[in-house]
């Protein structure tokens with residue numbers, strides 16, 4: 001047995017050094033190209049204008065000068081391009097030298113006399129000078145899927161030109177670091193546990209890593225799915241949803257490299273910290289990053305210029321601060337309702353109704369006089385234009401309004417105010433009118449006529465200037481009032497019940513009506529109103545702003561999106577295939593809880609074009625941490641979560657008298673963990689306000705040199721060392737050790753806090769300590785509390 005292992009090792013070591021030889025020769029070549037090209041580029045830049053012959057004397061010479069500039073510029077661009085290509089190649093070869101491949105499969109294609117092929121799989125391919133010898137296959141090549149999906153025996157894989165059948169005779173994994181073969185073992189499972197164990201036990205980093213060497217079968221299905229227009233992934237915390245999404249982006253960029261560019265792929269991230277956290281994965285896989293956005297950015301760009309819009313984090317903080325008060329409970333109920341299917345249906349029915357009546361307009365007024373009244377607009381909108389859809393109606397109305405403005409100017413020509421204003425016209429206007437007359441055929445001899453023409457044109461010009469703000473408002477559809485239209489739903493009970501799918505008012509309707517008066521009236525928008533309002537506004541404008549070139553849209557933490565948000569994204573990216581990933585056990589925002597899973601998404605695409613996948617194994621945390629976190633959930637919600645079998649310390653729940661003792665112990669523990677070699681430690685409090693307090697108390701107890709950072713909604717990066725952060729910013733990210741700051745009954749006392757506490761605890765890879773001051777949260781009632789220090 002041992003002998004056999006030694007033979008294998010010797011054989012693979014020999015093969016590795018052959019491959020490294022190829023890599024080194026290639027590296028040498030590319031480096032010299034790089035050096036030459038760099039020299040060329042610098043040289044051409046320096047001599048750019050020496051080599052161009054300038055002559056501006058006549059049109060022919062000018063043409064020649066121009067073409068010689070173009071020639072030089074093309075030469076420079078070509079050299080710069082090949083410099084770039086060489087430098088990408090050098091970068092790739094350098095990491096290939098470090099870790100060229102991680103797997104080998106031996107495969108015989110069906111059919112008589114076919115040879116056994118040894119296929120080595122790595123992050124990127126390596127092909128010999130002859131263009132035929134495949135030393136390494138890219139992990140995304142069709143044949144590589146055998147490694148992720150198959151076991152030795154009969155297998156098949158899909159290629160763009162059909163299925164290939166055959167037999168796998170060997171499946172081998174390697175750990176190669178620094179060009180040295182560290183481990184090699186043969187396996188008959190899908191992907192051997194041993195390597196995964198080793199990878200998952202590593203200390204974390206402040207950036208997410210790629211998982212290509214250990215992709216699991218169920219993850220591979222998600223990564224390579226090309227059939228469906230909508231992929232919904234419901235996965236337990238730490239089951240690899242984000243990882244699968246990012247490897248899928250890399251896969252698609254490889255598979256469709258002729259037609260898909262990174263900026264045609266958009267990922268919606270929950271917050272800026274997460275954005276930074278995942279930003280290394282694609283570059284590490286040798287691909288450029290996709291576009292990343294947050295929903296907040298979308299709202300800001302559409303509503304932020306006109307109104308003061310609360311953001312999700314402000315809302316969450318406010319709800320937490322008011323928690324337990326009558327006002328707080330009402331606000332929470334309202335927020336929850338406004339993300340519900342009931343409200344979505346109500347708004348959609350309302351939009352149907354608005355086709356026949358009810359869109360609100362704003363009059364065009366000039367110095368107190370009405371040029372066009374809302375009644376006139378409404379009559380036109382629901383009269384002549386009634387057959388058009390919303391978008392076209394608005395465009396026709398805009399055209400009509402511009403004509404009305406022209407007519408109004410005409411009507412003002414004889415008015416005194418305009419005469420006076422024209423007399424006071426500034427030089428620039430006079431100059432322009434003068435130029436205009438010359439362009440239209442110049443002046444005549446009749447001085448009298450000419451003066452009249454000047455005055456007439458000047459008056460028109462001055463009138464036009466005076467109504468410039470109106471023209472601008474008309475251009476931007478500001479004559480339509482989406483805010484008032486939306487608000488009407490909360491002003492009229494009859495209207496609301498007429499639109500509600502069950503004809504009923506929701507609980508707290510009166511409170512919502514009052515709140516709408518107060519906030520929308522002063523042009524501030526609660527977060528829960530932002531997307532419904534945006535939806536109404538965009539619908540009435542005909543969803544004009546589309547990003548039709550985007551081909552793939554990924555939405556992470558999709559459980560936090562309301563039906564409005566889902567529908568809005570579909571409209572915004574009409575041609576994009578959708579991959580949405582989420583976990584309903586981590587639905588932590590009020591407006592998402594009511595939307596009930598993924599209904600908002602699945603309704604967007606026909607069922608036959610939709611695939612729903614479940615990921616149940618949790619890879620991030622040790623088994624004890626997964627078991628502990630599961631007990632926070634209701635048993636029925638926890639039933640489908642399976643820990644990957646990795647051992648570790650039992651989480652502890654630790655009691656403190658007050659915040660001072662809490663800070664004392666948390667600071668000490670965090671320093672111990674750092675000393676023990678854990679690289680990232682998250683101290684997670686419920687809100688940003690608590691983080692501020694905790695940070696002040698903790699920092700004064702830490703030694704000067706201990707690295708500690710307070711992470712806020714604006715932070716774009718996760719620092720190494722200790723991070724103090726609010727619960728909702730920990731979404732999607734992970735730490736070697738998590739210290740929960742104050743899981744007391746006061747902070748996590750309500751049923752609504754269950755998923756939040758679960759989300760926080762599942763951020764831990766290796767260590768989880770849950771501290772509380774005073775009474776423990778009832779959500780931890782399964783645990784024995786220790787008062788040790």
Ligand SMILES: Nc1ncnc2c1ncn2[C@@H]1O[C@H](COP(=O)(O)OP(=O)(O)OP(=O)(O)O)[C@@H](O)[C@H]1O
Pocket residue numbers: 196199200209211214215216219235236237238239240241242243244583586619620731732733734762
């Ligand atoms: N196949 C795999 N091989 C190695 N590591 C994996 C694999 N799948 C997941 N992981 C690791 O598990 C951790 C969790 O993965 P990821 O963040 O993708 O999960 P998630 O489902 O998005 O989690 P959450 O919903 O809790 O944010 C990461 O550290 C990731 O590297």
